[in-house]
Structure formats: C-alpha cells, structure tokens
Amino acid sequence: MCAVVPACGGARAYYEMTALNHQPVGEEMRTTLVGHARDCLAGAAVYEVRADRSRVRVDGELDRQPLHVLHAIHLMCDDERRGAEADLLVTTRSGGTRPVSVWREIDGVIAVEVGSAFQWPAAPAPSQLRLRYGTGALFEEAGARWDGISLLALDRALAVLSPAERALVANQPFVRARGDPAAPLAARHLSVGCDQKVRFFDRAFLGHRVQFAGTPHAPMPSATLALVHELGHALHKVPLIRASCRNAAIVSDYNRDVGAFNDLVGRHNRAANRGDRAAANTLSAAIAERQTRLEAAGRAVEASTKEVERLADSPGPVLEAYDDALAGERAPTTYGETNLAESFAESFCLFRADPAALRRVLPQVAAWFEAGGHLRAMEAK
Numbered sequence: 001m002c003a004v005v006p007a008c009g010g011a012r013a014y015y016e017m018t019a020l021n022h023q024p025v026g027e028e029m030r031t032t033l034v035g036h037a038r039d040c041l042a043g044a045a046v047y048e049v050r051a052d053r054s055r056v057r058v059d060g061e062l063d064r065q066p067l068h069v070l071h072a073i074h075l076m077c078d079d080e081r082r083g084a085e086a087d088l089l090v091t092t093r094s095g096g097t098r099p100v101s102v103w104r105e106i107d108g109v110i111a112v113e114v115g116s117a118f119q120w121p122a123a124p125a126p127s128q129l130r131l132r133y134g135t136g137a138l139f140e141e142a143g144a145r146w147d148g149i150s151l152l153a154l155d156r157a158l159a160v161l162s163p164a165e166r167a168l169v170a171n172q173p174f175v176r177a178r179g180d181p182a183a184p185l186a187a188r189h190l191s192v193g194c195d196q197k198v199r200f201f202d203r204a205f206l207g208h209r210v211q212f213a214g215t216p217h218a219p220m221p222s223a224t225l226a227l228v229h230e231l232g233h234a235l236h237k238v239p240l241i242r243a244s245c246r247n248a249a250i251v252s253d254y255n256r257d258v259g260a261f262n263d264l265v266g267r268h269n270r271a272a273n274r275g276d277r278a279a280a281n282t283l284s285a286a287i288a289e290r291q292t293r294l295e296a297a298g299r300a301v302e303a304s305t306k307e308v309e310r311l312a313d314s315p316g317p318v319l320e321a322y323d324d325a326l327a328g329e330r331a332p333t334t335y336g337e338t339n340l341a342e343s344f345a346e347s348f349c350l351f352r353a354d355p356a357a358l359r360r361v362l363p364q365v366a367a368w369f370e371a372g373g374h375l376r377a378m379e380a381k
C-alpha cells in the first residue's frame with residue numbers, strides 16, 4: 001500500500017483481471033459515493049470518455065454524475081488500483097446494469113466510459129460453433145453444462161482470434177467441467193503428446209455479474225478472457241505439439257516397419273527349417289535391405305524424440321520471442337507475473353479481447369503481436 005506516487009516503486013499500468021465484487025447501488029448512496037470520491041481523488045481530475053473517444057473533465061460537478069460513474073470511481077479508489085483498468089458491470093436500482101470501463105492512472109487521474117444498457121445476445125448452438133470456427137467436439141463432464149453464457153463466451157473467444165490463429169487451434173475439443181477446488185483455475189489448456197483440449201471450469205463465471213470483457217460498447221462475457229488466455233497457451237505450444245504429432249507419426253511408422261521386419265525374419269526361419277534354401281536366400285536379401293532402412297528409421301525416431309524433449313524442456317520459440325518483445329517489462333496483469341507462459345497468455349488475451357488495454361499497458365508487446373511476432377516465431381527453425 002502506498003499513498004505517495006513517487007515513493008510507489010511498484011505502481012505501473014496494468015489490467016485488473018480479478019473481479020471486483022460489488023452490489024447494486026441506489027440514489028440513497030449518492031452523498032456517500034460523492035464524499036468518498038472527493039476524498040479518494042484528493043484533487044485529481046476525473047474525465048468522462050465519450051463514444052467518439054473525446055474526454056470531458058467532470059470532477060467539478062461530481063455530485064451530478066450518474067450513479068454508475070460514482071460507483072465505478074468508488075470501486076477504483078483503492079490505492080492498489082493505481083495504474084489499473086477495470087471493466088465493470090455496474091448495476092444501479094434505477095438505471096439497470098451498464099458496462100463501465102474505468103482507468104485509474106498512476107498519478108490518480110480517473111477516466112470513466114459508460115456503455116448503454118444491454119442484454120447478452122443468444123448463444124450459437126455447438127453445431128454452429130463447429131461450422132463457424134472448425135472447433136472440435138464440445139464435451140460436458142460431471143454435471144457441468146454448456147449453457148448459453150458459456151457457449152457465448154466460447155463464440156466470442158473464437159471470434160476475436162485471427163483466421164491464422166483459429167486455424168492453429170482448429171479441431172481442438174472444449175470440455176465444460178466443474179473444476180478442482182484444490183486447483184482453482186478458470187480454464188486450462190492440456191496437451192499430452194499430439195492430443196490437446198481446453199477445459200472450461202465453473203470458476204470462469206465467478207465475475208459474470210460484475211465484470212465484462214472488451215469495450216463498454218461491445219461487451220463480451222468476462223469468461224471469454226479465460227478462454228482466450230488458454231488459446232494463447234495453445235498457440236505458444238504449437239511448435240511442441242507439432243513436433244509431438246510428427247514424432248507420433250514417425251514412431252507409428254517405425255513400429256509398423258519393425259512388425260513387417262519381424263514377419264520377414266519369421267518366414268526366413270521357417271523356410272530355412274524346412275530346408276527351402278532358395279526361399280531362405282530370397283528372404284535373406286530382403287531382410288538385409290530392410291535392416292538398413294530400419295536402422296535409418298530408428299535414427300529418425302531418436303532425432304525426432306530428442307527434438308520433442310528439447311522443446312518440452314525449453315520455453316520454446318514463441319515464448320522466447322515474446323520475452324524479447326517484453327524487454328524486461330512486467331506482465332500486463334497480476335496473474336501474468338506467475339511466469340513467462342502466463343505473462344504471454346495474459347498479453348495474448350488482452351491483445352485479442354481488449355487490444356486498447358494491451359496498447360496502454362505494454363505498447364511494445366501490442367506492436368509485436370500486431371506485426372505477427374507470435375506467428376513468425378513458431379515458423380522459425
């Protein structure tokens with residue numbers, strides 16, 4: 001906790017992924033909210049951001065601001081939120097629920113953008129998702145359901161990807177699951193060898209009533225963020241998964257050839273046992289020729305297995321290139337500070353779901369994604 005900005009070594013621009021829990025407010029709260037806003041602002045400016053991106057200073061008439069604005073200011077007034085952007089669904093008893101983006105700059109200045117009242121659109125059916133995006137099968141596990149909002153989140157998550165990115169994650173199954181209380185995750189991308197899937201847990205919906213993703217003029221369910229994050233993991237793992245798939249094919253061919261070779265040896269032995277020297281000689285020649293090919297195939301299996309191990313033991317080319325683009329900066333969210341892979345997944349998530357947020361927090365990383373840095377890195381040899 002730090003009140004004075006210059007002493008606040010940790011303050012930096014970031015995106016607040018954590019849902020800020022709050023309740024609907026009514027007019028009777030106005031005086032309290034205005035008083036709290038004045039205390040918290042301590043003279044810092046408040047701007048209303050209009051739909052045309054123009055900013056109008058409004059702190060001179062705080063008491064006349066809509067309750068949505070006052071409540072959003074209240075929610076951002078914690079000192080820990082200096083530098084943050086949060087995308088909140090703010091509910092007032094008279095005005096219903098509005099999507100509100102709030103930015104609290106490091107110097108304390110607050111900007112607020114309020115969207116219109118809205119309703120979540122109807123979700124596409126799983127068959128439409130498969131048709132539209134080439135998605136793999138959708139599974140349900142242990143009573144978890146692909147309900148309207150989880151299908152809408154998946155639809156939005158796939159819609160915000162570029163066609164090239166979608167092609168790279170096509171045919172991937174998605175599983176709605178309850179989640180593991182011991183490992184509280186919103187979603188998880190899992191890959192085992194050549195197989196991969198995304199598990200989407202109940203926890204992804206914790207912030208559904210208080211938070212949204214994207215801009216206040218085109219809000220997406222907050223759970224969309226968890227899915228785009230996991231698709232980010234799927235993308236940085238492309239080189240490893242590709243190498244694993246290649247390796248699985250090479251190993252399977254090799255095993256088939258070993259079977260055929262053993263067959264030949266058996267036939268040769270039986271011919272020799274019954275004294276059929278002509279047949280045994282022909283088979284001997286075939287065995288010798290096959291053995292040379294098999295030895296070469298064995299070396300290819302070894303090299304391809306080593307390549308998989310090398311990629312599995314390293315961050316891989318995409319994370320390495322991302323690390324260069326990050327150039328020592330911190331991750332764009334608190335969770336992204338866990339490690340380089342989470343930092344990438346959070347940056348990718350913002351790049352696709354809320355590009356303006358990434359441009360504000362990590363402009364050089366946003367430029368790297370815009371230039372296709374992540375896609376180029378996976379093709380580099």
Ligand SMILES: [Zn+2]
Pocket residue numbers: 229233341342345
């Ligand atoms: Zn992650």
